[in-house]
Amino acid sequence: MAVELMLEKWPGKVGELTLGATEQEGGSRSGVIKLGGQTTLPFLFPEGKIPYKPRLAFEIWDIAPLDWPQDLSQVYAHVFADPYLWAEKCVREYKAEILCIKLQGAHPDFGNKTPEQEAELIRGLLKRVDLPLVILGCGDRDKDNLVLPACSEAAKGERCLVGSAAQDNYKTLTAAVLADGHNIIAESPIDINIAKQLNILISDSGLPLERIVINPTIGALGYGLEYAYSIMERARLSALSGDKMVALPFICLVGQEAWRAKEARVGSQETSIIWEALTATALIQAGADLLVMRHPQAVEKVSNYIDNLWG
Amino acid sequence: MPRGQFPDWLRKRLQIQIHMEKYKVTFYPDNKTVEVEKGKTILSAAISTGVYINSSCGGDGVCGRCKVILRSGQVISQPAGRITLEERKRGVYLACLATIHSDLEVEVPAESRIDLEKLSPQDLDLRLKGIYSDSEDVESAVSVLGEEIFVHSPLATKLYLELPLPDLEDKISDLERLYRQIRRIQDIPIMQTGLANIRRLGELFRSADWKITVTLGKRNGTTEIVLVEPGDTSHKNFGLCFDIGTTTIAGQLVDLNSKRVLGTKATYNKQASFGSDIITRIIYAQEQDGLEKLHHAVIDGMNQMIQELIQEHKIDLNDVNCILCAGNTTMVHLLLRVEPTYIRRAPYVPTANFVPTIRAAEAGIKINPRGLLSCVPGVSSYVGGDVSAGVLSCGLSDLEDLGILIDIGTNGEIVLGNRDFLISASASAGPAFEGSGVSCGMRASRGAIQRLKITPGDFKVSYNTIGETKPLGICGCGYIDIIAQMLRVGLLDKNGKINLIKHPRIRDSADGREFIVAFKNECAISADIVISEDDIENIKRSKAAIYSAASSLVKHMNLDFAEIKKIFIAGGFGSYLDIDNAINIGLLPDLERSRFIFVGNSSLAGARQILLSYEAMKKADEIARKITYFELSVEPGYMDEYIAALFFPHTDLNRFPSIKI
Incomplete structure (x- = not known):
């Protein structure tokens, strides 16, 4: 007897977001990448539409990351000094689709670069590579409020993804992103309510919901992954049930978390890579749309995984 | 002529005679003089003039702390073991045992004065600064049901009696004679009298010419003869009700005969200087002298408020015979100076929820030294008598439809139910709504x-x-x-x-x-x-705690806010509440505005009803036994609800469909 699948019909749909702008659209990217748009849970193709694959972005820094473990830093050590070369290496050697530049050097404790210096870097980067760009601040709230608007302006029209906005500090970044035609990352501390509140606040400030990406904050495998997983799953279930305020794509900073894990720092190279890859694949099952990763072999594994499931 | 009664003309004459039998008592070093009826005690005369004499035992002649020195005049006193031979020679008497039989000059030594009086005005000013603020007049608490629902039978009743003189035909004892006369007026099968009162009777009846006023107190199911006074004071019978909140203490002076509210005042609870929430205070109580300090902070505030109320309304403290307190469980423990430690330790068991009626003096409350103090029964460690009183006054326990009482105080208490069930929850909302x-x-x-x-x-x-x-x-x-x-x-x-x-x-x-x-x-x-x-952040947290407690409780009962027909909003945060605005900020659920009833300080209103009616006390007792308690802190969904409510009006905007911001 044939087994009949029980199919769920969801009323909601995850918002669709476009990353990057081509020349016709006023930017200079070679192509655009779309995220979101699902009408069902990950990989449940018979149930609904899943128009776009989960995407992987390579994380690069504006300064040499001194605390990256040996297994990771040896891959990029020769390009650490030059973010442009680092970016080009990702594009040429690893076929990166998206680059994520973290402006760690702007942090008062790590170089304290000026907003002008960082804006200049972004301008240069946009000239050297033609991929869609994710721009991450250094994490120092006051400094980011100076640096990110400058970078946003420098990348005006390129439809980047800029972050992060937080519940108590979203106004400056939202205004900049709104003015310069970018998308925003809304970061919340593993809390579905705060995630939603922040989306409401940002959209109340005039930025349309389809330009917001949720950073739910994650933990690596063995370091609270399941908390992040359940929050993302709950948010996605609400989204599919019709709650527009959480019906937005997720970005997960996988590399940053996975390479902090003790197993990734002191284990064999293989363990470290698998740690990053497993963290990423689990989050893809929870609904991640964009994953920021570090090790090229981990990216390769996850990429294969996506392709296999995509069938 | 009915037995024991005189024709009006004779009665009037006799009363005049009684009025004429007044003596002047002057207290030193205060140099205050008062005129009192023959047969009253020195202590009672002192209270009338506002000279405060220690009386820990409430006038039983036991504690020996009310020693005074008689300079001139004649008193009759029962012997007391507390006075040494040497003292007796110096003219020392216990003020509570010495009755006045001529004009007197009395010296009150420093050690007999109560503590508050020892403070210099500067000290008092200092203590009253900031949170030690004076009490202020506030709106009287309204009672939703109206006062008429319960039979008038106050905690303390006064009866003027003209006892038939004993003769060879009618020679039952003085005490039985008193009982007999009381029973002719009221059907009271069981009566009690303390030894201190019995000791007084013989002398008092005769010196008052058998015309006396007896104060009857409802005490734990029986009726007690609280006080016997010479002459007719039955028209002067006052009581107080209090709502003892974590942040605010509100008090009311009530004429027990006419049920009229004479004055309402509120003051900040001085305990706040030892911590703004009850948990901090419970911890503080364990420190050295901590319990003592907390106890004094609350009774000082109450005594001061009582003083102001009686002075403003020109009432003799002797005529204030009872006090009824509603408060959360911790506040009642601290009022009675009972160790509150176990309230905060699992499994959170208080020492007493149903506190028997005691003498106010035992708790350090200065009213008539023999006056009674009663507390509204509580439900659990975190749902106290203030909630029982609130439920009583809004009539939640008699509703056919579902209702909810939301008390917006430092501990936001919520009671959901109707005549079939009552369930409560308590949320730590903080004092922001109380200013x-x-x-x-x-x-x-x-x-x-x-x-x-x-x-x-x-x-x-x-x-x-x-x-x-x-x-x-x-x-x-x-x-x-x-x-x-x-x-x-x-x-x-x-x-x-x-x-x-x-x-x-x-x-x-x-x-x-x-x-x-x-x-x-x-x-x-x-x-x-x-x-x-x-x-705004503080208010947001307070409103989120209250809304999420209410919504968790409703959810726990598998109900929906829409099914609740009456929403009683209580709290001393104003004399009016704009329901629309309260919904707009997400403090209250978005329901038809006609379902909301603002009841103000429902705890105080309930306490007043209980003060005025023993029936209401029984009802409060029943309510307290009926309410079950839902512990929010172990409810996994509560934190989620709380965070969702930390937004204006709420993260889930679908719950507030009528709001367009």
């Missing part, structure tokens, strides 16, 4: 901004203060209006942050951005009245 912990907050008393409107665009503010005076600060309902209005005109984001708009009313300060509600030139204080982002 504490917010920069320009104040109690809902004279000068508090309580209604406010902001015009969109130019942000012009128009407000209304209690008593229509110049503003002194903002009370709870004022804050509700301000935040709702700021949201409406776009001054606030839904997270409670003030938008950066260039306007003379908006400025940045050390506490974050602030909005000027009233400029100092229009205020009664020498500073601008402002609301800061920190204040």
